[in-house]
Amino acid sequence: MDTRALSVFLSVAETLNFSRSGQALHMSVSAVSRTVARLEQEVGQPLFERDRRRVTLTRAGNEFREYARRSLADWQQLQRKLGSGGELAGEVSLYCSVTATYTLLAPILAALRGTHPSLEIMMHTGDQADGIGRVLEGQDDLAVTICPLNVPPRLEYLPLVESPLQFCMPASNCQVRERVLASQDDGRIDWEALPLIVPERGTTKELLDDWLRERDVRPQIYAQVAGHEAIVAMVSLGLGIGIAPQLVIESSGLGSGVDTISLEQGLPSLSIGLAALRQRLASPLVRALWEVAGQTYPDPV
Numbered sequence: 001m002d003t004r005a006l007s008v009f010l011s012v013a014e015t016l017n018f019s020r021s022g023q024a025l026h027m028s029v030s031a032v033s034r035t036v037a038r039l040e041q042e043v044g045q046p047l048f049e050r051d052r053r054r055v056t057l058t059r060a061g062n063e064f065r066e067y068a069r070r071s072l073a074d075w076q077q078l079q080r081k082l083g084s085g086g087e088l089a090g091e092v093s094l095y096c097s098v099t100a101t102y103t104l105l106a107p108i109l110a111a112l113r114g115t116h117p118s119l120e121i122m123m124h125t126g127d128q129a130d131g132i133g134r135v136l137e138g139q140d141d142l143a144v145t146i147c148p149l150n151v152p153p154r155l156e157y158l159p160l161v162e163s164p165l166q167f168c169m170p171a172s173n174c175q176v177r178e179r180v181l182a183s184q185d186d187g188r189i190d191w192e193a194l195p196l197i198v199p200e201r202g203t204t205k206e207l208l209d210d211w212l213r214e215r216d217v218r219p220q221i222y223a224q225v226a227g228h229e230a231i232v233a234m235v236s237l238g239l240g241i242g243i244a245p246q247l248v249i250e251s252s253g254l255g256s257g258v259d260t261i262s263l264e265q266g267l268p269s270l271s272i273g274l275a276a277l278r279q280r281l282a283s284p285l286v287r288a289l290w291e292v293a294g295q296t297y298p299d300p301v
């Protein structure tokens, strides 16, 4: 984009004097004339009328002045947005669970501060199960989420880490724990006798439902909860057994409050990663975060 030519034109449109504009722009009069002549060629019409006494704008020149002002203003705005030296600047909105902010995301954001210091993250936290819906509806550019069983075609998914989905029980002595331990001694857990704290919605709920159905277990649901952190918290209080990704159990700060229940045929491992609309990945800002995330976790399996 030849913004220089537009600036020269705007100066002449202002001074209506080629030599005065030349002086102001530190250009020779002939260079100013050549620049204007080139623009007139591109437009296909004269922009100025010149006679020996004065210079005036033609009608096309007046129109072109509006265009040149708009273009230069847009260009300057874009430059400001991109920061000096073409650096990416602007906001990306990201949805994730509280756990994801201080586990998965912490190293990604640290890397971003080095590579793209003017990229700002607008973070929204909540149940990771809502991430896919929020991205599909355009509420957020990106979400950290467990890979859905079926990735919608409009969506791109970038796996970052794997974490096994685990059953967990209270770590301190209580009725629930005693019952789990007693039934474990018999070699099998009586699932129907244990209060179960389960996810309200999302992939982990679907996986648990499948797991229970395959074993013909009709569980006693104690509570349906939004967010794995809430499940772990309730389990640590002795209210029941629950499920959560190992990552959430380990980093909950309540880690010592819950124990994982080891099973021969437990729940499947989960892929946790980033989701975005394909279309949104065309934005350089969204793409930058995506790429830095991929570099931060190069080997997700």
Ligand SMILES: CC(=O)[C@](C)(O)C(=O)O
Pocket (backbone or CB within 6 Å): 096, 097, 098, 099, 100, 128, 144, 145, 146, 228, 229, 245, 247, 248, 272, 273
């Ligand atoms: C998907 C995700 O962000 C976690 C950390 O696994 C979760 O919150 O469940």
